[in-house]
Amino acid sequence: MTTLITGATGKTGLRVAHRLQALDRDVRAVTRHSTPRFDWHDQTTWSEAVDGCASAYLTFQPDLGLPGADEIIGAFAAQAVAAGCSRLVLLSGRGEDGAQRAEQAMTASGAEWTILRSAFFLQNFTEGAFADELAAGSLSMVEHTVAEPFVDAADIADVAVAVLLDKEYVGRVLELTGPQLLTFEEAAHAIGGPAVAYQPVPTEDYIAVLTAAGLPAADAAGLAYLFEEVLDGRNAYVTGDVESVLGRAARSIDDLDRGEQS
Structure with missing residues (x-):
């Protein structure tokens, strides 16, 4: 009963594999x-x-909401099911139209599916897209005014393992959030310290920030416009799905998992 983990060195894939x-x-x-x-x-x-x-935990890079991801996920899911890998758990994004198209492509494959719609990871500030800039004392982000219920990647991993091992969750969509709403500026200061210089920038300028960080131009543009899309208030609420699966409260930013081995 082997479980496939894609993105196995990523923030959630590594944690799921270790668990x-x-x-x-x-x-x-x-x-x-x-x-x-x-x-x-x-x-x-x-x-x-x-x-x-027999089963798989699926994460898509750079983001499930980008154009073409739905076609790839649909084709992979169909091939996996045909090969006997029918239990699929997909990490998705909250409020992303493109991600929901990818979800639909997976559910149409005949898989025994579960979808984990996740808020932004807290670990983006420590292991991911924002980590290097934050460590240097600043953080740039697309201009917006809403807060986000950042979720700990350790909680996502705990939920992913629980649903992979329990068929009760087949056919379920779970929305995974942390327990509180924080602005990106509040999160940056909580993790990087009060001296961090937070810099909200227009979307076009943020594309330049991402390309300077090494992302291909098409991916940088796609992510910047995706951030602009979802940071409009549609996700500015917390859910209880982490607690309902794990029987404990979701981790707060004060309990941030900073180690890949957790």
Whole structure:
């Protein structure tokens, strides 16, 4: 009963793999550099990755909401189900129209599916997109005025493992948030310190920030406009889904998991 983990060195994939291994579950953790190699954009890598797996935890890079992700997810899910890997848990984004198209493509595959719609990760400030800039004392973000219920990647991993191991969650959509609403500025100061210089910038300027950080131009533009889209208040509420699955409250920013081994 091997479980496939895509994005296995990512913020949630690594944590899910470690938790399953701690439970003596057989895990196949794949990336573009693993053996077998897995690349969402190279369909020739899919069959070896799913061969012999009964379930999978799926994360898509750089974001499930970007154009074309739905076609890729739909094709992969159909191939996985045909190969016997029918239990699929997909990490998705809250309020993203493109991500919901990808969800629909997966659910149409015949898989035993669960969807985890996640708020922005707290670990984006410590391990991900914002980490280097924050460590240097500043944070740039698309101009917006709403707060976000940032969620800890450790909670996402705990939920993912729970739903992978319990068929009660087949056919369920779970919205995963932290327990409080925070602005990006509040989160940046809570994690990086009060001296962090927060810089809200127009979307076009934020594209330049992302490209300077090394993202391809198309991905940078897609992410910047995606941030602009979802930071309009549609996600400015917390849910109880983490607690309903785990039987405990979601972690607050004060309990941030800063270690990949947690």
